[in-house]
Amino acid sequence: MTSANSVDPASIRERILDAAELCLVENGYNTRLHAVIAQRAGFSRPTLYKYFGDQAAIVDALFQRELTKYLAVLDPILRGREKLLEVGFVDAIVYTVIYARDHELLQKGLRDSPEIVLPWFTTRSKPIVEVATGALTPHFERLFTPEQLAKMSPRAISEWAFRIIASLITTDGIVDTADEQALRSFVKSLLSIAFLPPPDQHRDDR
Template identity: 30%
Template sequence: MLSTGNDEQVEVGERILDAAASCLVAMGMERVTLAAIARRAGVSRPTVYRRWPDSRSVIAALLTERITAAWMALSQPGTGREALVERIVAVAARIRHDEVVMQVLHHAPDLAMVYISQRMGASQRRLVDLVAAELAGAQASGSVRAGDPRQLAAMCLLITQSAIQSAQVVAPILDEDDLSTELAYNLNRYLS
């Protein structure tokens, strides 16, 4: 099968993001440069620059890809509120174990804080859209309370994001299983 130019562009973009993940884990956020990413991806620096203006932009795109992939990788275990909460909790656990996401969260707080306290990133907007769509369906079946699905989804994002970013802080009190149990309880109560 012949590859189209667009397929090649996607493959190059994926190689660059994979290289960025590898650099981030191996070198830490402070030492990741576009040159290092290009070298690891086997492409020229201008090839990377055509897609992203700097290494922080590559890392932001990488985070979007990782977080969105975590959601898409887990199939919906059913319909309704309990199934949706189960999926959100499973995605949170997966993200808590994602080496790349945790590297940024714990070792690049200035970058992480942009998406925690200043503005929503692409992955957050995407997750709100995905969760809102499922919430609307759960509302139609009567398992989720009335309210604007996007507002409910945004609050679910805040609750879950807080559990992810603070998991290490409360680990002496809430181990992984307990954290997941309490997160599920909170989300279920909020959406009931």
Template identity: 30%
Template sequence: MMSISNDDMVEPVGDRILDAAASCVLSYGVDRVTLAEIARRAGVSRPTVYRRFPDTRSILAALLTLRITRALDDVPSRGVGRELLVERVVSVADLLRLDEVIMAVLHQAPDMAMVYLSERLGTSQQILLDTVAGEIKSAQDEGSVRPGDARELAAMSLLIAQSTILSADLIRPILDTEPLATELAHALNGYLKP
């Protein structure tokens, strides 16, 4: 006879830690997130957290990676071609722009955000870059994206989308949610078309 223990139904510890970190960010703001509070909310000991993450900054970095890659997974590719690729990039950008945790980290921890915006590519950025480059290459082969190095085109496309995400609040009086998405799509389509 097979039994199912409660352990089989429990969310993995790493996921609970990241969920707790997200809750802390939203409750207290990035600067007041502590490893002790993350552990308490996750229902684990501080040593359990330390075995997975050396500090709160690494937890926040892992949290951003998770949320960004989750947004990409939530908008699967619908096929090959420039318009479908642009549609996907715009949809992912919309999800990221509306993600309270991501925006809190970007706005409340500019020193951390600047590392990933101007100094080095993080894990999630590499994943996005690889995904978009692959889709650009397929669209080039299909004929709807201009010739050029697919990775370079992907990098520029991501810079355009990233700028849109970062400046969305600033420009909201002029370009609200739908017009912003429309203009981002126009910019990307114009940049990528043959």
């Protein structure tokens, strides 16, 4: 077993989270894993408690790390070329849903322990909303035309994107999210609805 005193704190945290990810995928979210994670990481159980706390805190830290990884990968995709706002919006949603569908740790939790994972997208979603919105907003600001900026908030568009993504990741509906073309068409249809002109308030009732 490695002495934590001989390793820098950042490396300790990463080793613990790497071990936790493997243990969760192999054993599930509801298994008591502190001893297993400690053994796999090569540290003592007190070291795990010192750096993270209980198992729930480790899972929280792991989700935060995975969100950071995702945003780092998404960033160059949205910067890849000049786009229209509508194209960037659809690309961000489609890429994220596909990324989540292929994410082993997330899918394991949604399938086997939804009571642990779903709150990240519902009752405990505020931290993720804030991080994701903060990362997406600069991209959407770059894609807005001056006319669009006068009418819409890039931050509101970013939060709307997150809420669509959360729904597509966590619930089943009419669209098959495994079919990228169908998913892209569905998101485009949502966007077309959002940009429909308002009804004519002066039209005679029929």
